Amino acid sequence: MSEQRPVGPLDSSQIPRFAGFATFARLPRIDEVPSADVAVVGVPFDSGVSYRPGARFGPSALREASRLLRPYHPGLDVSPFAEKQVVDAGDIAVNPFHIGEAIEKLQQEAEALTAGETKLVTVGGDHTIALPLLRAAAKKHGPVALLHFDAHLDTWDTYFGEPYTHGTPFRRAVEEGILDTSAVSHVGTRGPLYGKRDLEEDRRLGFGIVTSGDVLRRGIDETVDALRQRIGDRPLYVSVDIDVLDPAHAPGTGTPEAGGMTSRELLEILRGLRGLNLVGADVVELAPAYDHAEITAVAASHVAYDLVSLLALGRDA
Ligand SMILES: N=C(N)NCCCC(=O)O
Numbered sequence: 001m002s003e004q005r006p007v008g009p010l011d012s013s014q015i016p017r018f019a020g021f022a023t024f025a026r027l028p029r030i031d032e033v034p035s036a037d038v039a040v041v042g043v044p045f046d047s048g049v050s051y052r053p054g055a056r057f058g059p060s061a062l063r064e065a066s067r068l069l070r071p072y073h074p075g076l077d078v079s080p081f082a083e084k085q086v087v088d089a090g091d092i093a094v095n096p097f098h099i100g101e102a103i104e105k106l107q108q109e110a111e112a113l114t115a116g117e118t119k120l121v122t123v124g125g126d127h128t129i130a131l132p133l134l135r136a137a138a139k140k141h142g143p144v145a146l147l148h149f150d151a152h153l154d155t156w157d158t159y160f161g162e163p164y165t166h167g168t169p170f171r172r173a174v175e176e177g178i179l180d181t182s183a184v185s186h187v188g189t190r191g192p193l194y195g196k197r198d199l200e201e202d203r204r205l206g207f208g209i210v211t212s213g214d215v216l217r218r219g220i221d222e223t224v225d226a227l228r229q230r231i232g233d234r235p236l237y238v239s240v241d242i243d244v245l246d247p248a249h250a251p252g253t254g255t256p257e258a259g260g261m262t263s264r265e266l267l268e269i270l271r272g273l274r275g276l277n278l279v280g281a282d283v284v285e286l287a288p289a290y291d292h293a294e295i296t297a298v299a300a301s302h303v304a305y306d307l308v309s310l311l312a313l314g315r316d317a
């Protein structure tokens with residue numbers, strides 16, 4: 001960061017928070033400041049879904065819901081927008097009719113945005129987008145540790161013979177060698193699978209699993225301790241599929257599964273990650289057409305705020 005003080009969000013005591021353009025948390029756009037430490041970027045893409053479409057409208061819904069965020073995070077004791085220059089980098093517009101082209105372009109744009117010191121919190125879009133984001137992260141940092149919050153494994157092989165879908169990004173990532181498979185974990189998984197083989201193959205790929213039931217039985221602190229031990233000081237990428245939350249907490253998503261985590265549990269676990277070597281993160285699968293009263297969009301905006309806050313705190317926080 002330069003000596004200049006970061007440009008923060010609009011002051012909601014001066015300009016009502018429901019007025020004006022909806023950038024994330026009412027922050028400046030990337031082109032309004034000389035450089036950015038953290039950029040929130042949208043990817044309105046949902047051509048990889050296997051069930052209900054609509055996550056292409058996730059970025060705009062999350063931005064609208066983020067109008068209510070405030071500048072101080074008491075849980076992490078940080079004012080992320082004062083500590084670091086945080087910006088909204090707009091949307092990466094990708095081809096909705098060509099998944100291969102879309103993920104190539106997304107990888108290039110993510111690499112361009114992170115060419116300097118900028119770290120990304122990407123808002124999807126469906127989970128297909130995690131693959132090119134992980135590619136970009138690994139190109140910069142080497143194979144990364146992965147914390148994957150999701151009802152689903154997303155390590156299936158293909159859908160209808162297609163390798164790039166929202167149910168397959170993490171299998172592709174292991175095959176491509178861009179994950180440090182000594183530290184890859186799913187958190188919050190649950191629900192019916194196609195067969196027991198799904199779990200066996202997932203384990204063979206190297207993943208550890210903390211189910212939503214495990215979180216309930218072990219509690220937050222034990223869950224966080226185990227995850228932190230596995231991650232150590234490796235470069236870490238965090239991918240949050242909003243369907244990790246119970247449909248009561250996140251109805252606005254394409255493949256909902258009963259028995260999920262509460263938003264309180266998810267946010268507490270994220271706060272437990274402070275000081276780790278977080279290099280990038282995403283929040284995906286917010287599909288506002290199935291939402292009610294912005295329940296899911298509000299939850300997703302708080303998840304994004306926590307991820308931004310973790311990045312603003314940095315290592316050794
Ligand atoms: N929501 C994500 N990312 N994946 C769900 C895939 C579940 C299925 O089609 O069986």
Ligand SMILES: [Zn+2]
Binds near residue numbers: 241243
């Ligand atoms: Zn999912």
Ligand SMILES: [Zn+2]
Binds near residue numbers: 127150152154166285
């Ligand atoms: Zn997913």
